[in-house]
Amino acid sequence: MVNGxxxxxxxxxxxxxxQSRTSPDxxxxxxxxxxxxxxxxxxxxxxxxxxxxxxxGAPRSVPEAAYRAGAQPAAGRLRGGEPPRGS
Structure with a gap:
């Protein structure tokens, strides 16, 4: 998937x-x-x-917070450390 x-x-x-190289503009x-x-x-x-x-002035995403909210729990589920969401 990453290769794709x-x-x-x-x-x-x-x-x-x-496109930039051949553009007449x-x-x-x-x-x-x-x-x-x-x-x-x-x-x-x-x-x-x-x-x-x-x-x-729009709130900026904090990478650490995003990781803790998404990637870290997903990694735990992949390792079998916590049950899948919704179960």
Whole structure:
């Protein structure tokens, strides 16, 4: 599964690099256009959860807390240390 994720990520990065290299637009123009589109989409109210997550002052995820809430219990279940959720 990890190999598939890495392969997909690498393919995406290569595709993006090739697109940037062969683009007739000046460097940075595509990023500016994407940023403007994102600002319009967030300002329009169609994506309130995304707008809240990207807003200044939005609470940031704490990696240690996220690990303790998700990965650590899952690892315990895989090792047989605790019963599956919902049982």
């Amino acid at each position: 994720l890495v392969a997909a990520y690498a393919a995406g990065e290569l595709s993006t690099a090739e 000046p460097p940075g123009q595509e990023q500016a256009a994407r940023a403007a589109y994102l600002a319009r989409a967030l300002g329009g109210g169609a994506y309130p959860l995304l707008a809240g997550a990207l807003a200044d």
